Each structure stands twice: as C-alpha cells, then as structure tokens.
Amino acid sequence: MNISARNLLSGKVTTVRKGAINSEVELSLDGGETIAAVITNASLEEMGIKEGMEAFALVKAPLVIIAKGNTGLKFSARNVLQGTVKKIAQGSVNAEISIQLQGSGIITSIITKGSVAAMALQEGDQVSAIFKASSVILAVKA
C-alpha cells in the first residue's frame, strides 16, 4: 500500500447529510460496522460522493482512542468499533496497538505507554476503538 494511514476500511456509502460547510457521510463497512465521516462540501462535490457508492474510510492511528471494558461513559465520538487486541508494540513514549475488529479488518491505534500501563492493556483484551467523524478521511477510486 502506498499510503501511510494504517487504517483503511472498505465499505459502501449509505447516507449523505449536507450542511452549509460540512457534510456527514455514513459508510457501511464490508465487515458490517457503520462509520460516520464529516468532510467539507467542496470535497463531497469534487469526489461525486453519492449513496450506494463504494468508498474507503481512512483514520490516522494517533486519532484512535481505546476503551476497555465498561467505562460507564457515553461518548460524542460517532465511531465505536468492537474488537480484540491482537498485538502491542511498545516504544519509549508511545505504543502501537493492533485491534482485530469483530466485523473484519484491523484497526491500529497509537496511544502512550502510560495509557497502556494505566489500562493494564494486554493482548486478547476486548476493547473499543473510538474516533470522531471529523477524524475520518474518505477515499474513492479515481
């Protein structure tokens, strides 16, 4: 792959809601989950995004939050994907967490080593990968 975003999820556009500056686009992933993206209207028009179209959702790994077990909280982030921690690669400040999604595909998240320790995060843990609709870049075949 020649793009640096670790997270490239394939799906189909199901809903387009247009505002004055931004539009909200919903994508039904091949694995079954739904992803919401907020993009500018200029991008929506340039890409010709319409319901039924095939598209990809891209998310940079540092924008993905991980929650483990019951946080007792409801989040404003539109995207909450369930999965299992597959691999933890520790660096000196950050750690890279690979999450096998329930539907299909893998989501990568970069969190601090401090968060890994505070959560006692381990391979095999059930987690949620959480990210904002505004963190999602949409892509379509050129």
Add this chain to the structure above:
Amino acid sequence: MNISARNLLSGKVTTVRKGAINSEVELSLDGGETIAAVITNASLEEMGIKEGMEAFALVKAPLVIIAKGNTGLKFSARNVLQGTVKKIAQGSVNAEISIQLQGSGIITSIITKGSVAAMALQEGDQVSAIFKASSVILAVKA
C-alpha cells in the same frame, strides 16, 4: 481508568449552539477554565446534552500543541489552557509533556523531540496547551 485518552477534564455544560451538521458545546471545567467542543448533532441528541449537565472533555495527547512565552500570534484554536511543565519524557522521535494546569488537573501532550529542542522546553516552563474544538470528544455518564 479504562480509556486511553490521557486528557479527561471534568466540567459542566454552559452553552450549546446547533448548526446543520455540527454543534458547538462549551464546558466550564471544575478548575475554572472553559473548553469548547464541536460534535455532530447526531451525538448531541444521542447523549441528550443540555446546559447544566455534567460532562467530560477528552483530548488525545498528539492533538495538543504547546506554546511557550509570547508567540506574537493569535490562534484559531478555541482551547488555550495555561499551565506549567511538570515532566518531560523523551523518546527517540516523540516526547511526552505533562502540564499542570492553573485551574486544576494535568494535560498531556505528545510533541516531537525536534520541537522540544527548538523551544528549549524545560520542566518548570510556563506554557499554553492549545487544541481545536474539533479535537475534543465529549463524554457523559451512561
């Protein structure tokens, strides 16, 4: 805590402004500062966010910019919190900076080692932690 976002600030909703796609929510922190968040209307409604409600602002550490002294600039980022550098943990590429806020609480920022060097950033420095309203996730008790 079972959530990977290092920055979870507690407060009360003071203002809600609704647009076509997004809403802007202002939170008055327990420490006295004000935080602005932009979230989708869908999230606002699902969470039932109203003025007077208790809520949390979450910000991922890589989204927090640090400014030291007088930059001579005004920023479009809505959130500018004053504090003191408490700890600098250096990695090979990134550094994790813990900032003790004036009000209360700690904000963590991930910046490059290059930025630490360029700013000659040291423990004890007076700094601002800067982040966009669109970088904030809101959470409420479930």
Add this chain to the structure above:
Amino acid sequence: MNISARNLLSGKVTTVRKGAINSEVELSLDGGETIAAVITNASLEEMGIKEGMEAFALVKAPLVIIAKGNTGLKFSARNVLQGTVKKIAQGSVNAEISIQLQGSGIITSIITKGSVAAMALQEGDQVSAIFKASSVILAVKA
C-alpha cells in the same frame, strides 16, 4: 520558535465561507500552494479574519498522511501538497518524515514505522502530504 507545531506555513487569506458553526478559510501560501482550514465562527470573529490578510496555517505532524506514487484513490482531505522526502528519522514505534515542498517550506509528518516499511519509503521519494481542513489551526499576528 516557541510553538510545538512543526508545520507553520505562511500565506494570505483568499476566501472565507461562513456556515452556522464553522467557516472554511482558504490561504494562498507564499510557496504557491493553497491550504483550506475549517475553524469555528467564534474564532473567525475573534481573529478578525478577512480576505487579503496575512495568516499562518499550523498542522500537527501526527495529522499528516503521506501518499507515494499513484494510489489510484481520490481523497476527501482538502489539503494535498507535493514534495520530496528529505529526511526519515526512525524511532521504535513512529518515524518522523521531513518533506521538502515543491513551492517552498518543509512539512513534517509522524507516521508509524510499519507504514514506512509497507511503503518502502526512502529519502528522495516523491510524495504527497495530505491533511484535512479541520486539522488546520490558523494564526495571525497579534
């Protein structure tokens, strides 16, 4: 410089489009490229941003995606800047990539080591630096 954002690009405001909550601002860089930013209306008014004004676009390095060669995709991200990889600094989890822009100036991106490997990214490669309009903070002289 006393600000931690590695990417501070100087230019002139060419367009302002106002929505209910957010505004879209276009900046023509000194190097010739165009940058789009989405900021809140509250910021737009506080800063007094108008067409013709000098301004800076700030982008945090972890928000910059890198694409190499032809991806066969069109992206919703408004900002796509062409350049050449000048330097790759590898850490244990992340890598810092410095890109010499075609126009002028340098853009820094933080991507995972895994992405560097998957893309076989090397110094001298022709790449695009891609980031969303909502990832941009605008600054003006105080």
